[in-house]
Amino acid sequence: MSWLEDSRIIDSLDGSNEIEYFDTFLALEELEYYEWLLKYPKPSWVRAKIRTKNLKNIKISCMIGHVLKIQIYIDLESPINVMSKQHYREIMINGLESRHKPYNPSKNNNFVGRVKGLKVFIGNFTYKCNFMILEDTTSIIDHHLGEVVFEKPFARKTGLVYDPAKGTVTFKKDNEKLTFKMPHNMEAFNHMDSKDVNTDSIPPFVLENNDDRGKTYYSNSLTLGPKYREDESISKEI
Numbered sequence: 114m115s116w117l118e119d120s121r122i123i124d125s126l127d128g129s130n131e132i133e134y135f136d137t138f139l140a141l142e143e144l145e146y147y148e149w150l151l152k153y154p155k156p157s158w159v160r161a162k163i164r165t166k167n168l169k170n171i172k173i174s175c176m177i178g179h180v181l182k183i184q185i186y187i188d189l190e191s192p193i194n195v196m197s198k199q200h201y202r203e204i205m206i207n208g209l210e211s212r213h214k215p216y217n218p219s220k221n222n223n224f225v226g227r228v229k230g231l232k233v234f235i236g237n238f239t240y241k242c243n244f245m246i247l248e249d250t251t252s253i254i255d256h257h258l259g260e261v262v263f264e265k266p267f268a269r270k271t272g273l274v275y276d277p278a279k280g281t282v283t284f285k286k287d288n289e290k291l292t293f294k295m296p297h298n299m300e301a302f303n304h305m306d307s308k309d310v311n312t313d314s315i316p317p318f319v320l321e322n323n324d325d326r327g328k329t330y331y332s333n334s335l336t337l338g339p340k341y342r343e344d345e346s347i348s349k350e351i
Contacts, residue, residue: 274283283292 276283281292283290
């Protein structure tokens with residue numbers, strides 16, 4: 114039986130539509146559940162680790178309350194969303210106390226609490242999401258994940274084709290095709306010290322577009338040769 118079929122979990126998800134905490138069920142019970150979820154072995158439908166270059170994971174820019182969050186990670190194969198306590202404190206302007214492990218009070222529990230009905234604004238749409246608040250998300254999130262904005266079923270609708278070997282993303286519809294290449298996969302970046310460069314802030318490059326009259330550059334690209342246009346602000350940043 115999956116956790117979605119567990120009446121104890123379902124009951125805690127039902128009720129008021131307002132934002133509220135719902136971390137009131139037994140501490141040992143919740144600890145067993147989250148340890149089962151985040152550690153091996155785990156069911157095939159759970160991917161606790163958010164991995165770089167994996168299109169099953171997305172990093173989005175969105176508004177939570179009145180705060181713009183550039184890096185919100187969502188694992189589409191996991192039944193829950195995750196944010197750190199630091200992010201949640203910034204959003205709610207209210208600190209959260211660390212919780213102690215019930216069987217070892219001298220140690221903090223990574224699980225801080227849960228909140229439901231938190232409104233997330235993406236584009237012109239508003240979503241009510243349930244979040245698990247963790248003290249530290251580094252054990253389950255790869256913070257070098259690049260920004261990906263399409264996933265199932267959106268990938269199928271847009272005709273998205275991802276080639277991890279070439280580092281390209283292609284959108285196809287009827288006779289139209291648009292191909293992007295991710296900066297961190299481009300040869301020009303191999304000689305650079307990646308520790309001081311955040312490739313997430315560098316836009317992708319248009320390699321091929323059959324509707325741009327032969328143009329093969331992206332207006333915000335680096336100087337990579339005569340067929341690319343330079344963006345001075347990006348060059349200075351790097």
